[in-house]
Amino acid sequence: MRSARVACGGAIHHAVSHTQGLRLADGRVLAEDAVVWLPPFEAGTIIALGLNYGDHLKELAKELTVTSQDEPLVFFKGPGALIGHRGFTRRPDGVKVMHYECELAVVIGSTARRVTRATAMRHVAGYTVCNDYAIRDYLENWYRPNLRVKNRDGCTVLGPWLVDAAEVPDPHALALRTLVNGKVVQQGSTADMAHDIPALIEYLSAFMTLQAGDVILTGTPEGVSNVDVGDEVVTEIEGIGRLVNTIVGDAEFGRSAPAVQETP
Amino acid sequence: MATPQLHFDVPPYRLSGAVYGALLNDPAQLLALGDAVHQPPYKAPPQAPVLEVKPRHTLAADGDDIAVPGGAGGIEIGATLGIVVGRVACRLSMAQALQAVAGYVIAADLGLPLASHYRPSVRLKARDGFCPLGPRVVPAAEVPNPDALSFELSVDGEVVQRGSTAGRVRNVARLLVDVTEFMTLQSGDLLLLGRSHAAPLARVGQSVAIAFAGLGRLQVRLVAEAPLEGPSA
Numbered sequence: 001m002r003s004a005r006v007a008c009g010g011a012i013h014h015a016v017s018h019t020q021g022l023r024l025a026d027g028r029v030l031a032e033d034a035v036v037w038l039p040p041f042e043a044g045t046i047i048a049l050g051l052n053y054g055d056h057l058k059e060l061a062k063e064l065t066v067t068s069q070d071e072p073l074v075f076f077k078g079p080g081a082l083i084g085h086r087g088f089t090r091r092p093d094g095v096k097v098m099h100y101e102c103e104l105a106v107v108i109g110s111t112a113r114r115v116t117r118a119t120a121m122r123h124v125a126g127y128t129v130c131n132d133y134a135i136r137d138y139l140e141n142w143y144r145p146n147l148r149v150k151n152r153d154g155c156t157v158l159g160p161w162l163v164d165a166a167e168v169p170d171p172h173a174l175a176l177r178t179l180v181n182g183k184v185v186q187q188g189s190t191a192d193m194a195h196d197i198p199a200l201i202e203y204l205s206a207f208m209t210l211q212a213g214d215v216i217l218t219g220t221p222e223g224v225s226n227v228d229v230g231d232e233v234v235t236e237i238e239g240i241g242r243l244v245n246t247i248v249g250d251a252e253f254g255r256s257a258p259a260v261q262e263t264p
Numbered sequence: 265m266a267t268p269q270l271h272f273d274v275p276p277y278r279l280s281g282a283v284y285g286a287l288l289n290d291p292a293q294l295l296a297l298g299d300a301v302h303q304p305p306y307k308a309p310p311q312a313p314v315l316e317v318k319p320r321h322t323l324a325a326d327g328d329d330i331a332v333p334g335g336a337g338g339i340e341i342g343a344t345l346g347i348v349v350g351r352v353a354c355r356l357s358m359a360q361a362l363q364a365v366a367g368y369v370i371a372a373d374l375g376l377p378l379a380s381h382y383r384p385s386v387r388l389k390a391r392d393g394f395c396p397l398g399p400r401v402v403p404a405a406e407v408p409n410p411d412a413l414s415f416e417l418s419v420d421g422e423v424v425q426r427g428s429t430a431g432r433v434r435n436v437a438r439l440l441v442d443v444t445e446f447m448t449l450q451s452g453d454l455l456l457l458g459r460s461h462a463a464p465l466a467r468v469g470q471s472v473a474i475a476f477a478g479l480g481r482l483q484v485r486l487v488a489e490a491p492l493e494g495p496s497a
Contacts, residue, residue: 045319074386078282080448115279138446140314141306144383147315152446153354165357207387208321 002161006035037085040162046077052219066129085159097136101220102235105130112210120201131157131235188221268325272401280452289458294466326398332490342459344374354448361437370482427460
Protein backbone atom coordinates (compact mmCIF):
# COMPACT_ATOMS: atom_id res chain seq x y z
CA MET A 1 0.00 0.00 0.00
CA ARG A 2 1.03 3.58 -0.66
CA SER A 3 -0.39 5.95 1.91
CA ALA A 4 -0.28 9.68 2.48
CA ARG A 5 -1.42 12.34 4.92
CA VAL A 6 -3.12 15.28 3.31
CA ALA A 7 -5.15 18.32 4.28
CA CYS A 8 -8.40 18.76 2.41
CA GLY A 9 -11.69 20.52 3.05
CA GLY A 10 -10.77 21.63 6.53
CA ALA A 11 -9.39 18.39 7.93
CA ILE A 12 -6.35 16.16 7.86
CA HIS A 13 -6.92 12.84 6.12
CA HIS A 14 -5.23 9.53 5.58
CA ALA A 15 -5.18 8.78 1.85
CA VAL A 16 -4.06 5.99 -0.46
CA SER A 17 -2.86 6.17 -4.04
CA HIS A 18 -5.45 5.97 -6.84
CA THR A 19 -5.18 6.03 -10.63
CA GLN A 20 -6.65 9.55 -10.64
CA GLY A 21 -4.49 10.80 -7.79
CA LEU A 22 -5.50 9.73 -4.33
CA ARG A 23 -8.45 8.39 -2.40
CA LEU A 24 -9.38 9.53 1.09
CA ALA A 25 -10.59 7.04 3.69
CA ASP A 26 -14.09 8.56 3.34
CA GLY A 27 -14.22 7.60 -0.35
CA ARG A 28 -13.43 10.90 -2.04
CA VAL A 29 -11.11 10.61 -5.03
CA LEU A 30 -9.02 13.72 -5.62
CA ALA A 31 -6.33 14.94 -7.98
CA GLU A 32 -2.79 15.36 -6.69
CA ASP A 33 -3.09 19.15 -6.81
CA ALA A 34 -6.44 19.27 -5.00
CA VAL A 35 -4.95 18.60 -1.58
CA VAL A 36 -2.16 19.93 0.62
CA TRP A 37 0.40 17.18 1.19
CA LEU A 38 1.86 16.66 4.65
CA PRO A 39 4.74 14.35 5.51
CA PRO A 40 3.17 10.89 4.95
CA PHE A 41 3.36 9.75 8.58
CA GLU A 42 3.68 11.40 11.98
CA ALA A 43 7.42 11.41 12.41
CA GLY A 44 9.06 10.56 15.72
CA THR A 45 12.81 10.95 15.89
CA ILE A 46 14.37 12.10 12.64
CA ILE A 47 17.75 10.43 12.21
CA ALA A 48 19.98 11.53 9.34
CA LEU A 49 23.16 10.12 7.86
CA GLY A 50 26.00 12.19 6.53
CA LEU A 51 28.43 10.83 3.96
CA ASN A 52 26.77 7.47 3.50
CA TYR A 53 27.58 7.09 -0.19
CA GLY A 54 31.13 6.45 -1.36
CA ASP A 55 30.86 8.81 -4.30
CA HIS A 56 29.37 11.75 -2.36
CA LEU A 57 32.11 11.21 0.18
CA LYS A 58 34.69 11.57 -2.57
CA GLU A 59 32.94 14.67 -3.84
CA LEU A 60 33.31 16.40 -0.49
CA ALA A 61 36.69 14.83 0.27
CA LYS A 62 38.59 18.08 0.27
CA GLU A 63 36.96 19.17 3.47
CA LEU A 64 36.12 15.85 5.08
CA THR A 65 38.21 13.19 6.65
CA VAL A 66 36.06 10.09 7.14
CA THR A 67 36.01 6.87 5.17
CA SER A 68 33.23 4.33 4.75
CA GLN A 69 35.06 2.13 7.26
CA ASP A 70 34.27 4.60 9.99
CA GLU A 71 31.36 4.72 12.36
CA PRO A 72 28.23 6.04 10.60
CA LEU A 73 27.96 9.82 10.83
CA VAL A 74 24.58 10.39 12.45
CA PHE A 75 22.75 13.57 13.33
CA PHE A 76 19.22 14.42 14.43
CA LYS A 77 16.57 16.87 13.33
CA GLY A 78 13.59 18.41 15.03
CA PRO A 79 9.97 18.24 13.82
CA GLY A 80 9.98 21.81 12.46
CA ALA A 81 12.37 20.84 9.67
CA LEU A 82 9.74 18.69 7.93
CA ILE A 83 7.39 19.65 5.13
CA GLY A 84 5.42 17.60 2.62
CA HIS A 85 5.20 17.08 -1.14
CA ARG A 86 4.58 20.16 -3.30
CA GLY A 87 5.75 22.43 -0.49
CA PHE A 88 7.88 25.56 -0.53
CA THR A 89 11.32 25.89 0.99
CA ARG A 90 12.91 29.22 1.78
CA ARG A 91 16.32 30.14 0.45
CA PRO A 92 17.60 33.07 2.53
CA ASP A 93 18.54 36.05 0.38
CA GLY A 94 22.26 36.42 -0.06
CA VAL A 95 23.37 32.84 0.61
CA LYS A 96 25.83 31.35 -1.90
CA VAL A 97 25.17 27.60 -1.75
CA MET A 98 21.92 25.85 -0.90
CA HIS A 99 21.74 22.30 -2.21
CA TYR A 100 19.25 19.45 -2.36
CA GLU A 101 20.00 15.89 -1.23
CA CYS A 102 17.87 13.02 -2.54
CA GLU A 103 17.66 10.30 0.10
CA LEU A 104 15.82 7.07 0.77
CA ALA A 105 13.90 7.49 4.04
CA VAL A 106 13.39 4.33 6.08
CA VAL A 107 10.42 4.41 8.44
CA ILE A 108 10.55 2.28 11.59
CA GLY A 109 7.42 0.25 12.34
CA SER A 110 8.15 -1.40 15.68
CA THR A 111 10.38 -0.89 18.70
CA ALA A 112 13.97 -1.93 18.03
CA ARG A 113 16.44 -2.23 20.87
CA ARG A 114 19.77 -3.95 20.34
CA VAL A 115 18.76 -5.84 17.23
CA THR A 116 21.26 -7.51 14.93
CA ARG A 117 21.40 -6.99 11.20
CA ALA A 118 19.89 -10.44 10.71
CA THR A 119 16.55 -9.32 12.19
CA ALA A 120 16.79 -5.57 11.57
CA MET A 121 14.54 -5.43 8.49
CA ARG A 122 11.58 -6.77 10.48
CA HIS A 123 11.42 -3.36 12.14
CA VAL A 124 10.99 -1.44 8.88
CA ALA A 125 7.41 -0.30 8.16
CA GLY A 126 8.15 1.27 4.80
CA TYR A 127 9.93 3.86 2.74
CA THR A 128 9.50 7.35 1.42
CA VAL A 129 11.56 9.95 -0.44
CA CYS A 130 13.42 12.73 1.33
CA ASN A 131 14.98 15.90 0.00
CA ASP A 132 17.22 17.11 2.80
CA TYR A 133 18.42 20.62 1.94
CA ALA A 134 21.62 22.11 3.33
CA ILE A 135 22.78 25.72 3.30
CA ARG A 136 26.52 25.49 3.26
CA ASP A 137 27.15 29.16 3.99
CA TYR A 138 26.20 28.45 7.59
CA LEU A 139 28.58 25.54 8.10
CA GLU A 140 30.67 25.83 11.25
CA ASN A 141 33.12 23.27 12.59
CA TRP A 142 31.43 22.69 15.93
CA TYR A 143 29.16 19.65 16.36
CA ARG A 144 28.86 19.20 12.60
CA PRO A 145 26.65 19.31 10.78
CA ASN A 146 25.36 22.24 12.78
CA LEU A 147 21.62 22.84 13.08
CA ARG A 148 21.72 26.15 11.23
CA VAL A 149 22.82 24.19 8.13
CA LYS A 150 20.62 21.11 8.47
CA ASN A 151 17.70 21.82 10.81
CA ARG A 152 16.05 24.82 9.26
CA ASP A 153 12.28 25.25 9.11
CA GLY A 154 10.88 23.45 6.08
CA CYS A 155 14.25 22.29 4.73
CA THR A 156 13.58 18.54 5.02
CA VAL A 157 10.96 17.48 2.50
CA LEU A 158 9.29 14.07 2.93
CA GLY A 159 6.82 12.19 0.74
CA PRO A 160 4.63 11.93 -1.18
CA TRP A 161 3.89 8.34 -0.17
CA LEU A 162 4.78 5.97 2.61
CA VAL A 163 5.30 2.75 0.66
CA ASP A 164 4.85 -0.47 2.63
CA ALA A 165 8.05 -2.45 3.09
CA ALA A 166 6.30 -5.49 1.55
CA GLU A 167 6.15 -3.64 -1.77
CA VAL A 168 9.90 -3.03 -1.83
CA PRO A 169 11.63 -6.40 -2.09
CA ASP A 170 15.13 -4.92 -2.28
CA PRO A 171 15.59 -1.38 -0.92
CA HIS A 172 19.28 -1.64 -1.83
CA ALA A 173 18.69 -1.73 -5.59
CA LEU A 174 16.75 1.47 -6.24
CA ALA A 175 17.74 4.18 -8.68
CA LEU A 176 17.50 7.67 -7.26
CA ARG A 177 17.81 11.00 -9.01
CA THR A 178 17.17 14.70 -8.67
CA LEU A 179 15.89 17.05 -11.36
CA VAL A 180 16.08 20.83 -11.17
CA ASN A 181 13.65 22.49 -13.57
CA GLY A 182 13.41 19.22 -15.47
CA LYS A 183 17.13 18.65 -15.89
CA VAL A 184 18.76 15.65 -14.22
CA VAL A 185 21.43 16.89 -11.80
CA GLN A 186 21.97 13.96 -9.43
CA GLN A 187 21.87 10.23 -10.07
CA GLY A 188 22.76 7.24 -7.98
CA SER A 189 21.66 3.90 -6.60
CA THR A 190 20.83 2.81 -3.09
CA ALA A 191 23.18 -0.11 -3.80
CA ASP A 192 26.07 2.28 -3.10
CA MET A 193 25.28 3.05 0.54
CA ALA A 194 28.41 2.71 2.67
CA HIS A 195 26.32 1.46 5.60
CA ASP A 196 23.22 -0.38 4.42
CA ILE A 197 19.83 -0.32 6.18
CA PRO A 198 20.31 -3.39 8.41
CA ALA A 199 23.75 -2.11 9.41
CA LEU A 200 22.28 1.26 10.34
CA ILE A 201 19.47 -0.28 12.39
CA GLU A 202 21.92 -2.54 14.20
CA TYR A 203 24.27 0.37 14.87
CA LEU A 204 21.58 2.78 16.08
CA SER A 205 19.61 0.31 18.16
CA ALA A 206 22.74 -0.56 20.13
CA PHE A 207 22.58 2.78 21.96
CA MET A 208 19.10 4.17 21.26
CA THR A 209 15.71 2.51 21.25
CA LEU A 210 14.11 2.99 17.85
CA GLN A 211 10.34 3.44 17.98
CA ALA A 212 7.54 3.26 15.45
CA GLY A 213 7.48 6.48 13.49
CA ASP A 214 11.20 7.13 13.76
CA VAL A 215 12.73 7.72 10.36
CA ILE A 216 16.26 7.17 9.07
CA LEU A 217 17.38 9.41 6.21
CA THR A 218 20.05 7.24 4.64
CA GLY A 219 22.28 9.82 2.94
CA THR A 220 22.75 11.06 -0.60
CA PRO A 221 24.96 10.16 -3.58
CA GLU A 222 27.16 12.58 -5.51
CA GLY A 223 25.75 15.38 -7.61
CA VAL A 224 24.68 18.07 -5.20
CA SER A 225 24.58 21.59 -6.64
CA ASN A 226 23.20 25.00 -5.84
CA VAL A 227 19.52 25.84 -6.32
CA ASP A 228 17.93 29.28 -6.62
CA VAL A 229 14.64 30.99 -5.90
CA GLY A 230 12.01 29.81 -8.39
CA ASP A 231 13.62 26.43 -9.04
CA GLU A 232 11.44 23.35 -9.02
CA VAL A 233 13.36 20.52 -7.39
CA VAL A 234 12.15 16.95 -7.95
CA THR A 235 13.73 14.11 -6.01
CA GLU A 236 12.64 10.66 -7.08
CA ILE A 237 13.37 7.09 -6.12
CA GLU A 238 12.41 4.14 -8.28
CA GLY A 239 9.26 2.50 -6.95
CA ILE A 240 8.99 4.86 -3.98
CA GLY A 241 7.89 8.20 -5.31
CA ARG A 242 8.48 11.52 -6.97
CA LEU A 243 8.77 14.37 -4.47
CA VAL A 244 8.33 17.95 -5.68
CA ASN A 245 9.52 21.08 -3.93
CA THR A 246 9.85 24.72 -4.97
CA ILE A 247 12.44 27.18 -3.74
CA VAL A 248 11.14 30.58 -2.64
CA GLY A 249 12.80 33.71 -1.34
CA ASP A 250 12.68 35.76 1.84
CA ALA A 251 9.93 38.01 0.53
CA GLU A 252 7.43 35.11 0.55
CA PHE A 253 8.10 34.79 4.27
CA GLY A 254 7.73 38.48 5.02
CA ARG A 255 11.44 38.90 5.47
CA SER A 256 13.02 41.91 3.87
CA ALA A 257 16.46 41.89 2.32
CA PRO A 258 19.33 42.47 4.74
CA ALA A 259 19.82 46.16 5.41
CA VAL A 260 22.49 47.71 3.23
CA GLN A 261 25.34 49.12 5.29
CA GLU A 262 25.57 52.83 4.64
CA THR A 263 28.63 54.82 5.46
CA PRO A 264 27.76 57.97 7.41
CA MET B 265 12.34 6.76 27.28
CA ALA B 266 9.16 8.75 27.11
CA THR B 267 8.52 12.42 27.61
CA PRO B 268 8.18 12.83 31.37
CA GLN B 269 4.59 13.61 32.30
CA LEU B 270 5.39 17.05 33.54
CA HIS B 271 2.01 18.73 33.75
CA PHE B 272 2.03 22.30 34.94
CA ASP B 273 -0.50 25.00 35.63
CA VAL B 274 0.29 27.51 32.90
CA PRO B 275 -0.13 27.10 29.13
CA PRO B 276 0.78 24.89 27.34
CA TYR B 277 0.36 22.64 30.44
CA ARG B 278 2.64 19.92 29.11
CA LEU B 279 5.84 19.42 27.13
CA SER B 280 5.72 18.69 23.40
CA GLY B 281 8.65 16.27 23.62
CA ALA B 282 10.94 18.29 21.33
CA VAL B 283 14.12 19.20 23.20
CA TYR B 284 17.10 21.19 21.92
CA GLY B 285 20.24 21.88 23.90
CA ALA B 286 22.81 24.66 23.64
CA LEU B 287 26.44 23.56 23.78
CA LEU B 288 29.58 25.54 24.60
CA ASN B 289 27.42 28.31 26.05
CA ASP B 290 29.71 28.82 29.04
CA PRO B 291 32.60 31.12 28.02
CA ALA B 292 34.92 29.04 30.23
CA GLN B 293 34.41 26.03 27.94
CA LEU B 294 35.81 27.91 24.94
CA LEU B 295 38.47 29.60 27.03
CA ALA B 296 39.71 26.19 28.16
CA LEU B 297 40.29 25.22 24.53
CA GLY B 298 42.70 28.13 24.20
CA ASP B 299 44.17 28.76 20.77
CA ALA B 300 42.71 25.45 19.52
CA VAL B 301 39.47 27.29 18.68
CA HIS B 302 41.39 29.04 15.87
CA GLN B 303 43.18 25.87 14.66
CA PRO B 304 41.88 22.98 12.54
CA PRO B 305 39.47 21.36 12.69
CA TYR B 306 37.57 24.29 14.23
CA LYS B 307 39.41 27.15 12.48
CA ALA B 308 37.27 29.81 14.18
CA PRO B 309 35.19 30.26 17.34
CA PRO B 310 31.49 29.45 16.95
CA GLN B 311 29.34 32.25 15.58
CA ALA B 312 25.76 30.93 15.68
CA PRO B 313 24.51 29.07 18.77
CA VAL B 314 25.98 25.56 18.97
CA LEU B 315 23.03 23.21 19.37
CA GLU B 316 22.08 19.59 19.61
CA VAL B 317 18.78 17.71 19.42
CA LYS B 318 17.75 15.57 22.40
CA PRO B 319 15.41 13.01 20.78
CA ARG B 320 12.58 11.34 22.67
CA HIS B 321 14.59 8.23 23.54
CA THR B 322 16.98 10.38 25.61
CA LEU B 323 14.27 11.76 27.90
CA ALA B 324 13.90 10.47 31.45
CA ALA B 325 12.20 11.62 34.63
CA ASP B 326 13.17 12.52 38.16
CA GLY B 327 13.85 9.37 40.15
CA ASP B 328 14.69 7.21 37.13
CA ASP B 329 17.52 4.73 36.91
CA ILE B 330 19.76 5.59 33.97
CA ALA B 331 21.68 2.73 32.35
CA VAL B 332 25.23 3.71 31.47
CA PRO B 333 27.91 1.66 29.68
CA GLY B 334 29.86 -0.48 32.11
CA GLY B 335 33.27 -0.01 30.56
CA ALA B 336 33.27 3.75 30.81
CA GLY B 337 35.38 5.51 33.41
CA GLY B 338 32.35 7.56 34.25
CA ILE B 339 29.91 9.81 32.49
CA GLU B 340 29.78 13.57 32.55
CA ILE B 341 26.91 15.17 34.42
CA GLY B 342 25.93 18.53 32.99
CA ALA B 343 23.53 20.61 35.04
CA THR B 344 21.42 22.87 32.89
CA LEU B 345 18.41 25.13 32.97
CA GLY B 346 15.57 24.04 30.69
CA ILE B 347 13.50 26.80 29.10
CA VAL B 348 9.92 25.73 28.34
CA VAL B 349 8.51 27.59 25.35
CA GLY B 350 4.99 28.89 25.95
CA ARG B 351 3.91 29.93 22.47
CA VAL B 352 4.98 29.58 18.87
CA ALA B 353 8.33 31.34 18.74
CA CYS B 354 9.65 32.45 15.36
CA ARG B 355 12.11 35.29 14.90
CA LEU B 356 11.74 36.60 18.42
CA SER B 357 13.17 39.99 19.29
CA MET B 358 15.06 40.59 22.53
CA ALA B 359 12.06 42.52 23.84
CA GLN B 360 9.66 39.62 23.14
CA ALA B 361 11.90 36.72 24.06
CA LEU B 362 11.10 36.21 27.73
CA GLN B 363 7.38 36.66 27.04
CA ALA B 364 7.56 33.47 24.99
CA VAL B 365 8.71 31.45 28.00
CA ALA B 366 6.14 29.40 29.92
CA GLY B 367 8.48 28.25 32.64
CA TYR B 368 11.68 26.56 33.64
CA VAL B 369 12.72 23.03 34.54
CA ILE B 370 15.97 21.37 35.57
CA ALA B 371 17.65 19.12 33.01
CA ALA B 372 20.68 16.86 33.24
CA ASP B 373 22.81 16.74 30.12
CA LEU B 374 24.55 13.38 30.42
CA GLY B 375 27.25 12.09 28.14
CA LEU B 376 30.41 10.09 27.78
CA PRO B 377 33.45 12.37 27.68
CA LEU B 378 34.10 13.78 24.20
CA ALA B 379 37.54 13.90 22.64
CA SER B 380 36.50 16.67 20.26
CA HIS B 381 33.71 19.14 19.59
CA TYR B 382 34.14 18.88 15.83
CA ARG B 383 31.88 15.99 14.92
CA PRO B 384 31.36 13.90 18.05
CA SER B 385 29.37 10.71 17.64
CA VAL B 386 25.78 10.95 18.87
CA ARG B 387 26.41 7.49 20.36
CA LEU B 388 28.27 9.25 23.19
CA LYS B 389 25.44 11.55 24.25
CA ALA B 390 22.13 10.56 22.65
CA ARG B 391 21.70 7.34 24.59
CA ASP B 392 18.49 6.08 26.14
CA GLY B 393 17.64 8.18 29.18
CA PHE B 394 20.60 10.57 28.89
CA CYS B 395 18.44 13.69 29.29
CA PRO B 396 16.52 13.50 32.59
CA LEU B 397 14.06 16.37 33.23
CA GLY B 398 12.22 17.44 36.34
CA PRO B 399 10.96 17.39 38.96
CA ARG B 400 8.50 20.04 37.71
CA VAL B 401 8.06 23.01 35.44
CA VAL B 402 8.06 26.22 37.47
CA PRO B 403 6.00 29.01 35.83
CA ALA B 404 8.09 31.89 34.46
CA ALA B 405 6.25 34.34 36.71
CA GLU B 406 7.88 32.65 39.70
CA VAL B 407 11.38 33.00 38.22
CA PRO B 408 12.14 36.73 38.11
CA ASN B 409 15.65 36.38 36.68
CA PRO B 410 16.50 33.12 34.88
CA ASP B 411 19.99 34.45 34.20
CA ALA B 412 20.95 34.43 37.86
CA LEU B 413 19.93 31.01 39.15
CA SER B 414 22.47 29.18 41.27
CA PHE B 415 22.72 25.41 41.27
CA GLU B 416 24.43 22.64 43.18
CA LEU B 417 25.32 19.30 41.66
CA SER B 418 25.83 16.41 44.08
CA VAL B 419 27.09 12.89 43.63
CA ASP B 420 26.12 10.51 46.43
CA GLY B 421 25.12 13.48 48.57
CA GLU B 422 28.42 15.34 48.22
CA VAL B 423 28.41 18.65 46.36
CA VAL B 424 30.86 18.37 43.45
CA GLN B 425 29.95 21.48 41.48
CA ARG B 426 28.41 24.84 42.28
CA GLY B 427 27.47 27.20 39.50
CA SER B 428 24.95 29.57 38.09
CA THR B 429 23.17 30.49 34.90
CA ALA B 430 24.89 33.88 34.92
CA GLY B 431 27.55 34.98 32.46
CA ARG B 432 26.60 32.75 29.53
CA VAL B 433 27.73 33.39 25.96
CA ARG B 434 24.02 33.79 25.27
CA ASN B 435 21.60 34.39 28.11
CA VAL B 436 18.06 33.00 28.02
CA ALA B 437 16.63 35.82 25.89
CA ARG B 438 19.55 35.98 23.46
CA LEU B 439 19.54 32.21 22.97
CA LEU B 440 15.82 32.28 22.14
CA VAL B 441 16.36 35.12 19.67
CA ASP B 442 19.28 33.49 17.86
CA VAL B 443 17.69 30.02 17.70
CA THR B 444 14.30 31.21 16.47
CA GLU B 445 15.98 33.14 13.67
CA PHE B 446 16.22 29.86 11.72
CA MET B 447 14.08 27.31 13.56
CA THR B 448 10.61 27.90 14.91
CA LEU B 449 9.98 26.59 18.40
CA GLN B 450 6.52 25.34 19.27
CA SER B 451 4.58 25.66 22.46
CA GLY B 452 5.87 23.01 24.86
CA ASP B 453 9.29 22.69 23.22
CA LEU B 454 12.24 22.75 25.56
CA LEU B 455 15.49 24.63 24.99
CA LEU B 456 18.40 23.91 27.33
CA LEU B 457 20.63 26.85 28.24
CA GLY B 458 23.63 24.52 28.40
CA ARG B 459 25.89 23.03 31.02
CA SER B 460 28.71 24.81 32.82
CA HIS B 461 32.40 24.20 32.15
CA ALA B 462 34.04 21.15 33.74
CA ALA B 463 31.03 18.87 34.17
CA PRO B 464 31.79 16.40 36.97
CA LEU B 465 31.96 12.66 36.36
CA ALA B 466 29.81 10.02 38.03
CA ARG B 467 29.90 6.23 37.81
CA VAL B 468 27.64 3.23 37.89
CA GLY B 469 26.06 2.84 41.32
CA GLN B 470 26.16 6.52 42.12
CA SER B 471 23.24 8.82 42.69
CA VAL B 472 23.27 12.24 41.06
CA ALA B 473 21.23 15.26 42.16
CA ILE B 474 20.94 18.72 40.65
CA ALA B 475 19.28 21.43 42.74
CA PHE B 476 18.48 24.81 41.19
CA ALA B 477 17.39 27.72 43.37
CA GLY B 478 13.61 27.92 43.10
CA LEU B 479 13.25 24.96 40.72
CA GLY B 480 13.62 22.02 43.07
CA ARG B 481 15.89 19.03 42.80
CA LEU B 482 16.33 16.46 40.01
CA GLN B 483 17.77 13.14 41.07
CA VAL B 484 18.67 10.02 39.12
CA ARG B 485 20.73 6.90 39.79
CA LEU B 486 23.31 5.46 37.41
CA VAL B 487 22.99 1.72 36.88
CA ALA B 488 25.01 -0.67 34.74
CA GLU B 489 23.90 -1.21 31.18
CA ALA B 490 23.68 -4.89 30.28
CA PRO B 491 26.60 -5.85 28.04
CA LEU B 492 25.79 -5.86 24.36
CA GLU B 493 25.56 -9.32 22.89
CA GLY B 494 25.93 -10.46 19.33
CA PRO B 495 28.11 -9.44 16.42
CA SER B 496 28.15 -5.74 17.25
CA ALA B 497 29.50 -6.24 20.79
